[in-house]
Structure formats: structure tokens, C-alpha cells
Amino acid sequence: MNLSSAIAPEDVILDLSISTKAVLIKKLAAHAAARTGLTEETIHTALLGRERLGSTGIGHGVAMPHAPVPGLQASFAALMVLKKPIEFEAVDDLPVDVVFLLLSAPEGSNEYLKILAAVARRTRDEQVMKMLRGAKTATAAYSVLVEQPV
Numbered sequence: 001m002n003l004s005s006a007i008a009p010e011d012v013i014l015d016l017s018i019s020t021k022a023v024l025i026k027k028l029a030a031h032a033a034a035r036t037g038l039t040e041e042t043i044h045t046a047l048l049g050r051e052r053l054g055s056t057g058i059g060h061g062v063a064m065p066h067a068p069v070p071g072l073q074a075s076f077a078a079l080m081v082l083k084k085p086i087e088f089e090a091v092d093d094l095p096v097d098v099v100f101l102l103l104s105a106p107e108g109s110n111e112y113l114k115i116l117a118a119v120a121r122r123t124r125d126e127q128v129m130k131m132l133r134g135a136k137t138a139t140a141a142y143s144v145l146v147e148q149p150v
Contacts, residue, residue, distance in 0.1 A: 003077075003122070004146040006102075006115045011035060011078040012138040012145070021088050024080075025051065028065060028101045031078055036103070038071050043103065046070070057090025062123045066102040066116060075112055076103045077119075079145060081132060098123065098132055 013031070018024045029044035036043075046067040050056065057063045078101040085095030100119050104112035122128050128144060135141035 002146060003115070003118055006075060006111075006118070007077040007079060007142070007145065009139060009142045011076075012142045013078070013080045014135060014138050014141055015083050016080050017083050018086055020086060021051075024082075024086060024088075024099065025065065028078065028080070028099070031080075032076055032101065032103055035078075036072060036076050038069060042071060043069055046103070055089040055091070057088040057092075057096050058120065058123070059090055059092040059094065060123070060129070061085060061090075061094055061097050062129070063088050063090065063096040063099045064102065064116065064119060064123075065099065066104070066112075068106040069103045070106055072103055072105045074105065075115060077101060077115060079132075079141065081135065081141060098129065 018027060025047050026044060029040045029047060032043045033040040046069045047065050050067040056065045080099045082097045085097040088096035090096055102115055131144040132141055135144060
């Protein structure tokens with residue numbers, strides 16, 4: 001799957017200054033609300049509910065917050081690269097600095113799972129992660145994320 005069908009260039013944000021996981025979840029919800037037309041509260045509640053089930057910090061400095069969101073018609077994705085890593089309760093206990101948000105319609109679909117799998121494959125590639133963390137522009141980071149089908 002080529003991730004260009006899952007994420008728009010304007011949903012890549014670099015050098016974000018975030019102090020805590022709670023602040024990050026709030027920022028993700030605010031960005032997604034502005035882009036989807038849903039309320040920040042609806043998205044925030046869905047993300048917090050998912051995090052209560054277990055951290056979406058998948059290791060190696062990466063988190064993949066994801067949740068079904070009532071009222072969402074199509075999947076929505078965003079990438080944020082933080083200025084400094086934050087504690088995220090990741091599976092390897094390492095702080096997180098690369099965050100891939102994925103929201104889906106409540107009915108769910110195979111597309112949602114395919115996107116999660118594709119992102120997981122990309123984030124396991126050390127060269128991809130080095131390039132994402134070193135990207136100077138959102139356009140460059142977007143290109144790194146979507147340049148090769150996964």
C-alpha cells in the first residue's frame with residue numbers, strides 16, 4: 001500500500017514542541033478536528049479510550065495512536081515529528097518523537113488495518129526513521145513516508 005492514499009501533505013507537522021503524552025493527545029485531537037470537521041472532544045475521547053486499553057507506543061521512539069471515531073466517514077491520518085522525545089509508556093520504555101495518528105470510521109474497514117500495517121513496516125526501517133527525524137520540511141518528511149509502496 002502506498003501511504004499517499006492515507007495521509008495528505010498538510011497533515012505532516014515537524015518540530016512540534018510537546019511536553020507530555022496528554023498534551024500530545026490533545027494536539028492530535030485538535031489537528032484532526034480542524035481537518036475532519038468533527039469536534040475535538042469527540043476525537044480526544046476516542047484517543048483516550050484507546051490509550052486506556054494500552055499504550056500505542058510501539059517502540060523505537062514511535063507511537064501510533066489510533067481509534068475509531070463516531071461520525072468519521074473515512075480514515076484520517078497525520079504524522080508529527082517532535083522536537084524532543086516525550087515519555088509515552090511505549091512497549092520498550094523509550095520516549096517517543098515520531099507519532100503517526102490514524103482515525104477510522106466506527107464501522108471499521110480493512111483499509112484501516114492495511115494503513116496501520118504499512119506504517120508499522122515503514123517505521124521498522126531504520127533508514128526511513130533516520131530520514132523522517134532529519135527532515136527539514138514537512139514536504140520532505142511526507143516524501144520519505146510515502147515514497148515507496150510498502
